[in-house]
Each structure stands twice: as structure tokens, then as C-alpha cells.
Amino acid sequence: MSTALVISAHSADFVWRCGGAIALHAEKGIDVTIVCLSYGERGESAKLWKNAGATLEGVKAARRKEAEAAAAALGAADIQFFDCGDYPLELDRDAKFRLVDVIRKVQPDFMLSHSMEDPYNTDHPYATRIALECRMIAQAWGHNPGEKVLGAPQLYLFEPHQTEQCAWKPDTILDITPVWKKKKAAIECMEGQQHLWDYYTNVAENRANQFRRNSGGQAGGREAKYAEGFQSIFPRTVDAL
Ligand SMILES: [Zn+2]
Secondary structure, X not given: OOEEEEEEOOOOHHHHHXXXXXXXXXXXXXXXXXXXXXXXXXXXXXXXXXXXXXXXXXXXXXXXHHHHHHHHHHOOOEEEEOOOOOOOOOOOHHHHHHHHHHHHHHOOOEEEEOOOOOOOOOHHHHHHHHXXXXXXXXXXXXXXXXXXXXXXXXXXXXXXXXXXXXXXXXXXXEEOHHHHHHHXXXXXXXXXXXXXXXXXXXXXXXXXXXXHHHOOHHXXXXXXXXXXXXXXXXXXXXXXX
């Protein structure tokens, strides 16, 4: 059984940025685990805070419910909430080791997280640094000797909100047309961020245009209506180009 692991700073990021990848691989029989390091309760829940009588616990509970519904719509195998707090997101040593435990248990064939930079949202690159740090610890033979050590899963960086400011440059475009309905259903679970629904539909349509162009364009390019872009960190090991 193949597996994948998504590390999301806030509880909705995985939906906009790699919901299609989650649904597509789930349909291929790959167990996808999602870790939400926080609920995005303080920084990404403005609409919920506008409700009279909103409380931190209430907002967290609503965000958890939305994220669980979205994960189910995408067919994810598991979703875990670390509740580390947001704006700022911070993980202590114990929380890092908890994430290492998840990585070693899942033994992902590939991982997904945020861009390496994001001046608008420092929680996002922080999550990526944590993903890389915990991937490294999971590979260390001296960490909890006797456990199964991690191999070398690729880390794909999913698309940030404003790519140019985040120094994010995709090298992989994934056709998510077959699962677009699932991604759309997951997007519509995020009722607190309705202002993003159309935006991320447009992003998927534009990436699909680039999928067509990069798969051959007018000279035999493959049709695609919706796509997601990713930037990979590590080199691929191949026997032929
Ligand atoms: Zn976020």
C-alpha cells in the first residue's frame, strides 16, 4: 500500500492547495494522511469571528468540523489535528517528535507542504521548515533506535496564494480534472472562507491551461480542465530521461 502525508499549517490550506492531489491519489488506492498543525483559528477564520458571541474554542470546533468534512469529501484516509496555535504557529520539541512519530508510522512515498517563503503568512513557510526538520529526524538512525527509519520521500510544495511574492515556481503540474467535483465539494465545506472559492477555481483552470501547453500545446497537448501545480525540493533518481 502506498501512502502520502500532507502537512498543513492551518486546517483549510490542504483543501485549496492540494485537495485535487489528495482526491486523485485516494482514488488510486493511496492512503493519504493529513496533519493540520493548527486550526487557523485566529488568523484564517475572520468570517467565524464576525458571529456574535464567537469564542476561540467555538471557532476551533467549527474549523475542525469543516476540515473533517473536507477530508472525507476528498477520500483522505486520516486527518489529525495538532492544535499548536496559529498567528504565530509554533511547535515545541514534543510536538516535533509527535510529527516525527506520524511520519515514521505513515512511511509516506511523498509529502506535501507549503512554499519555502510567504511574506504574507509566516506560518506557512514555518510549517515547511517543520516538515523538513521532522523528515530529517525521521531519517536519523539514532532517533528512537529500533523503529523503522524513513526513506527519502519527495517533498512537494503546493501553491501559495501569491506565487511571485513567495518565490514559488512549479516544476510539476497534476491533472485533477477527474476529481474536480470532489475538490469543489471540499472547497464548499470551508464556509468560513467563501471569498476564496472562486479564486481557487480560477487557479485550477489556469494551471490546466499550462498543463495543456506543457504537455504539447497545439501539437498534441493533452486536454485538462483543472490542475494543481507543485514545486519539488529533492532531485529525482532516474535510469533514463
Ligand atoms: Zn494557511
